[in-house]
Amino acid sequence: MSARVTGRFAPTPSGRLHLGNLLCALLAYLSVRSRDGRFLLRIEDVDVPRCPRRLAAQCIEDLLWLGITWDEPPLYQSERTAIYEDAFARLEDMGLVYPCFCTRAQLHAALAPNLGDREPVYAGTCAHLSPDEIAERSKTRSPAMRVRVPDEDVTFTDGLYGIVTENLARDCGDFIIRRSDGLFGYQLAVVVDDALTGVTEIVRGRDILTATPRQLFLQRALGYPAPSYVHIPLLTDSEGRRLAKRDKDLDLSVLSKRFTREDILGLLAHACGLLPDWHPVTMDALIRDFSWERVAREDARLSPALTRM
Numbered sequence: 476m477s478a479r480v481t482g483r484f485a486p487t488p489s490g491r492l493h494l495g496n497l498l499c500a501l502l503a504y505l506s507v508r509s510r511d512g513r514f515l516l517r518i519e520d521v522d523v524p525r526c527p528r529r530l531a532a533q534c535i536e537d538l539l540w541l542g543i544t545w546d547e548p549p550l551y552q553s554e555r556t557a558i559y560e561d562a563f564a565r566l567e568d569m570g571l572v573y574p575c576f577c578t579r580a581q582l583h584a585a586l587a588p589n590l591g592d593r594e595p596v597y598a599g600t601c602a603h604l605s606p607d608e609i610a611e612r613s614k615t616r617s618p619a620m621r622v623r624v625p626d627e628d629v630t631f632t633d634g635l636y637g638i639v640t641e642n643l644a645r646d647c648g649d650f651i652i653r654r655s656d657g658l659f660g661y662q663l664a665v666v667v668d669d670a671l672t673g674v675t676e677i678v679r680g681r682d683i684l685t686a687t688p689r690q691l692f693l694q695r696a697l698g699y700p701a702p703s704y705v706h707i708p709l710l711t712d713s714e715g716r717r718l719a720k721r722d723k724d725l726d727l728s729v730l731s732k733r734f735t736r737e738d739i740l741g742l743l744a745h746a747c748g749l750l751p752d753w754h755p756v757t758m759d760a761l762i763r764d765f766s767w768e769r770v771a772r773e774d775a776r777l778s779p780a781l782t783r784m
C-alpha cells in the first residue's frame with residue numbers, strides 16, 4: 476500500500492447536510508488535498524429506513540456545490556451487508572460476540588452515532604446467559620449482538636485534542652455490533668469500511684471522540700491498521716448554540732440562494748480559524764494555505780453577519 480494519505484467524508488443522510496457537516500467535510504478535504512492525498516466519500520446509510528436514497532443524492536449535490544470532489548465512486552453502506560457479515564463472523568469465531576435481550580429503548584441509546592453526551596454503560600446483563608436461557612429468550616425476542624470488551628485502557632493521540640484514553644469495560648461496556656433487526660451497528664461498519672478502503676486519516680466532529688476507542692478495539696480484533704484521527708470542534712450559531720439538522724435556514728437549500736460558493740467557503744474557514752475574517756475565498760486558496768496548526772480547538776461560531784444579511 477502506498478504512503479499517500481487517504482481521507483474520507485462519511486455523512487449519514489438522515490437529513491440535509493447543515494453547515495457543521497460541511498465544515499467537517501471541508502476540513503477532511505483540505506487536510507488530504509493539501510498533501511496531494513486521496514479523498515473518498517462514503518454514504519453511511521446502514522440504517523436504511525432512516526436514510527432514503529434521495530437524501531444521499533442531496534448530500535452529494537451539496538458537496539459538489541461546495542467544490543468537494545472524491546476520487547472513487549461513493550460507497551453506500553446499505554450495499555455492503557455481506558462484507559460486514561464476514562467481519563461479524565470473524566468476531567464470533569473469536570468468541571467475542573453474545574446475544575443481548577435487553578429492551579428496545581436501551582438498544583436505541585447505544586446505536587445513535589452522534590449522541591453528544593456519554594452513552595450509558597452496558598451493565599453486562601446478558602453477558603453470561605446459558606445456552607438454554609438463550610434458546611428460551613430467543614422464542615419471544617430477537618436479540619441484538621454485543622461484542623465483549625476487555626478491561627484495559629485504549630489510548631490514541633488525537634490530532635487536535637491530544638491523548639485520549641478510555642477503559643472500554645468501565646466507560647462503555649460491551650457494545651452492540653448488530654441490532655435486533657439484523658442491521659449492523661455503526662461502529663462495526665465504520666471500522667470495516669475505513670480499513671478496506673485504505674483510509675489513513677479520519678476527520679470528524681468531536682461529538683464522536685468517545686466512539687474512537689471502541690473502533691480502535693474492533694480494528695485490533697480484526698487485525699486492521701489504525702488510522703490517525705483528528706476530531707474537530709463543533710460549529711455553533713453566532714449565539715453558541717449547536718447546529719442541528721432541524722436548522723433549515725443553515726442548510727444549502729437556503730444559503731446557496733443567498734451566497735456564492737466562495738462566500739460559504741469563507742464563512743466556514745473563518746468560523747474554524749483558517750481566516751481572520753469572513754470574506755469570499757476559493758477552494759484552491761484554502762488548499763494552498765491549509766494547516767491544522769491554524770484550526771481553532773474551541774467550538775467554531777458562525778459569523779453573526781450571516782443572520783444579519
Ligand SMILES: [Zn+2]
Nearest residue numbers: 575576577601
Ligand atoms: Zn442485554
